[in-house]
Amino acid sequence: MKENKTPRRPGPGHGPGMAPAEKAKDFKSAITRLVKELKSFRVLIILSLFLAVSGSILSIFTPNILSNLTDEITKGLVVNEKNLKELSTSISSSLSEEKMNNVMQDVLQMNLSQSNIINIMSSPEISDEDKSNFQNIINNANNENMLKDISNLPDSILQILFKDSNYNDNLITTRDKILFLKSLNNKDNINIPNSIANIIFDDIEINNTNISKNDQAVFISLMGNVDENTKPQELYGKIDKMPDSIKKVIKPFMDIEKIKQIALFLLILNLLSAVFTYIESISMTDVANKFARKLRSSISKKINKLPLKYFDNTTTGDTLSRVTNDVDTIAQSMNNSLATLVSAITLFVGTTIMMFVTNWIMAITAILASLIGFIFMFMVLGKSQKYFVQRQEELGNLNGHIEEIYSGLNVVKAYNGKKESDKKFMELNKKMYNANRKSQFLSGLMMPMMNFIGNFGYVAVCIVGALLTMNGKISFGVIVAFISYVRLFTSPLAQIAQAMTSLQSTAAASERVFEFVDEEEMDNQTSITRVLDKTKVKGNIEFKNVTFTYDGNDNPTINNFNATAKQSQKIAIVGPTGAGKTTMVNLLMKFYEITKGDILIDGVPIKELSRENIHDLFTMVLQDTWLFNGTVKENIIYNRENISDDRIKEVCKVVGLDHFIKTLPNGYESVISDNDSVSAGQRQLLTIARGMIEDSPFLILDEATSNVDTRTEELVQKAMDKLTEGRTSFIIAHRLSTIKNADLILVMKDGNIIEQGNHDELMDKNGFYADLYNSQFEL
């Protein structure tokens, strides 16, 4: 339920790198300063930047290697052209016309004897048409194509013409002969029977593989009808049907060993790049966080070195936001952007070079394709900047209004301010809606546009690549490589833009941090040697012509003030708000340096004493009861050492806190936090106890004006009285009882002590004090 509210500052917007960066006043000097401060982390930064660069270089080479891998795999798709050619030539040489004519006569032993011819012509099973065809062929004997012509004759005729015969002791059947003859004429259906194949083919040996005569016969039967118009798909189907010996020779050759090697190499690169990235980010994280710690430390230390006047002009929120938001911005951008920027630039430059090295036409294509996209994108996004600024502003306005109305809700209700606030809310909400809608839409465009640019580059590279591949200028692998290059090339551009934006806000943040760290510190006190021992100080204070002017004010806040306080006296300072009462305290404590005049402690000017020494002499209890998150005991002891528990209890008894503390759940160990049930009065008592725990000769007391319930007030009063015992006390008094008992009353108005004396003296004077005193009884 409890939220921690850190000061609001326009936070990061929606899209990455889209929100307008808070601009540094002087970007260059801010970055120079940052670099200077980072000097002690030099080694780690250089290491991680080196690793970032190496990682990028590795990823630049990866596409090329991947392209090699693809090329290797592609080799496994292409038929071994050389072997195929060799095979076809040797096989077709076996089938040359000459050989055919010579060998075939002997092999086929066509019987054209008269008796056979008569047999045919008289056979009742043969049609007249076939008979006349046969007649024609016979008449044209010696024709070179006679064998072919004969093969066109029907089986019935051929069976008579070709009878089983022997060739070189091999029986060649009629069927075989017919099959062979038919093959001669029909390329689509070549079927050379083994018996004949054995005769016409010689064994071929390609790459140590013997291809048998039969296998050659199968090859020829499959490849018979292959010509230029044959589709590759069909051709590959035929290859699958080939005998193993031929497949072995002409099948695509994939060098698995080489692929393994490349894959392993890629794997190693991949691993290496991952390890680089990891080490890089780890060391950068280390640097970023340790640097952040250093910055935070120096801010924290600085807080206590600044003069109080600094804090008069700045809000707590402002300093807080430097410690958290600004330091965080710096750390984050160091963690993310620095290495990203370096590796993105490396990637960008490297990819460009690699692309040109690989193929300049493709390189220009890729760069043009992505640049066109990017120019378009930046044009759109450039216009969107104003919407982001607008969105931040509207958000701020709206949140401001909500905060205002919620925290003043009782007034809004009781004054019927609802209508007014609703009207304003609706107006702001509508404005917010419009700005939000536009900025969200535009930041949402980033991703799809990036995708499109990527795809556009892809297609461009593919088309140009394909053109080049067809002309044989590049291999397919180059296209694959370029597909990766386009990706590698487009991503760093976006990253660089993003990193630059974050660098901007880093510069602004570091400017603010260093502005604080470089703020002018309090005067150096090393020359001060005088020390007043608090146990020996008597407790006399003298103001001598003290004049004090706040920086930038024309009129002095304290003007020529003279007064003397003796040992153990009680001095009350009264006067209306803004009269300069608090300023007196600040001067006494040397929170501010006196402009003119002097304050003397036991005759020693405070200018000659160190601040620590003076603070040591004073106990101070202020109106704004300052307690921190810690136990009761811790709050009372605070920074003092060697305080026994008994002493604490004693003090608490004196102050009247004892009973209250006993009612707390854990007694002295109970934790006090902001929204506790510890009332204002009890808080006041706790601070009094804190002041009382150590004795000092002087006391400064700022009485609370309000919010203390009357009963506790009584306790506080008593405790304060105890506190003033035996000390020279300065009390900014609101209670009349306190004032009346004072040894000296200083009545202040507009920076001047207009009256001083004790109560009775002042009442007799019937001046400002008497007026002030009497006013409380009137209504």
Place this chain on the structure above:
Amino acid sequence: MLKLIKNFNKKEWCLVLISFLLIFMQVWLELKMPDYMSEITKLVQTEGSKIQDIIINGGLMLLCAFGSLLSAVVVGYFIANLSSSFSMKIREKLFHKVESLSINEVKQFSTNSLITRTTNDITQVEMLIGMGLQLLVKAPITAIWAVTKILNKNWQWSAITGVAVVILLSVIGCLMLIVMPKFKIVQKLIDKLNGVTRENLTGIRVVRAFNAEKYQEEKFEEVNNKLTKQQLFNQKAFAIMSPIMYMVMNGLTLAIYFVGSYLIRDALMVDKLSLFGDMVVFSSYAMQVIMSFLMLAMIFMMLPRAQVSASRINEVLDTEITVKDGTLDKNITDEVGTVEFKNVSFKYPDAEEYLLKNISFKANKGETVAFIGSTGSGKSTLINLVPRFYDATSGEVLVDGVNVKEYKQEFLYNKIGYVPQKAVIFNGTVTSNVSYGDNGKEKNELQIKEAIRVAQATEFVEKMDEKYDSHLAQGGTNISGGQKQRLSIARAIARNPEIYIFDDSFSALDYKTDSILRHELKKYTKDATSLIVAQRIGTIMNADKILVLDNGTCVGMSTHKELLKSCEVYKQIALSQLSKEELANEGK
């Protein structure tokens, strides 16, 4: 979360539906692209393919890409409109709800929490709708679609992709398990760091007065070191994410190609080419699958945060309003300017103890009734029952003779001029602050100047650069506490109400101003009734009636003089502030 989404109207649901369809189309187009890619690959691979075919396929692919860009732009436009109008609506609803909450409910939530709920929490939910809705739809569709495209291609590749997804998801899962709880620790440490710094800054005078600079620095260093250590642990653990992601993604492509080379080698010649095309396509689908799983993982990181925010918003929206508006908007009795409590008791709804018990009194027209008592005696609560910041648990609070519950709130408030304990200053000018609110009457410049004069604010207002038109910052940070309080009183005076309620409003003023102010006020508001809560006896001494409260009961009701004699509690309070003689003197 779902409950909030129910706030969409028909038109918006229509937009959602169209967006879904468009996202569907987008995914379809995006998944179509690899097909063209493979076609292009095949064409490039095979000899003799025509350049036209490549250009046609490339053109088709570009068309797909452009189509997906176009639908992404349209979806983006719809979603941007949708999420902004959603957040606008919820913000409005929440704002109105908070406005109608009773002070008690506001207290329970705490103002700060209500502010964050109306601002940050709504932004969280809006972001989920803006980015998450798209991803939430797109990622699963892409994942499932791409998986189906992949599955029937080849089991080996599918298995590899599966392994890659499992590795990635388990790495992310482990990191989430380890680091997520630590993020809370970091947040706490940052709060603590802020706390220590704030402590040092707000207590800077004390720190210096006690020479405790070192002590504070050490305290800071301790938190600083712890924070740095925790941050280092978290960020170093997270640093492993990106390398592993890239490694898995690159490794996946490599593995697909490597396995692919074996598959191609062993395949029939006919299948080789298509297998190669498949391989190229598969690797891009596999990327899509991985990406969509990463997107899903991202949503699951976003979802819990938005869920928490959503439930915090709902918590407020579901709060039942306890103070219900009445209907009466005109006077029905002759009484004017009277406030009467009849046996009023009050306790917080869930509390056991009564804060106020059986309070009865009546303030007549022109009377001043004061309330005094120690902290926790219930005086503030009592006075807050009149403007219905709380409602009495039993008994009746009557204004002008009518129970306050019966009045329309607007009408009731027009009778009242309420000045809170803590002055509220709105961002604006002096004039706009004093004339704040609506009481059915016009306030002219003269009245405002007069109100400022009565409230003793003229002097400092006239000293300001722009006088009555001077700018006041929100919360009045550019003026002092006393000045704020005076303007806040002037605001009540400007309303010219029947009844004034001062809830400890004078304590920030010094005695003198306090006295003059009350004097002027008395003169100015002769006819008005005043209810005053105060700490100082001086402030209320001259009241017509003083109620002394102790632990919620009224232990005395009379005038100052009478009470001094009869009421022990009052006497104690008086004695702690004024000496005996002063008390005796007072009558003179």
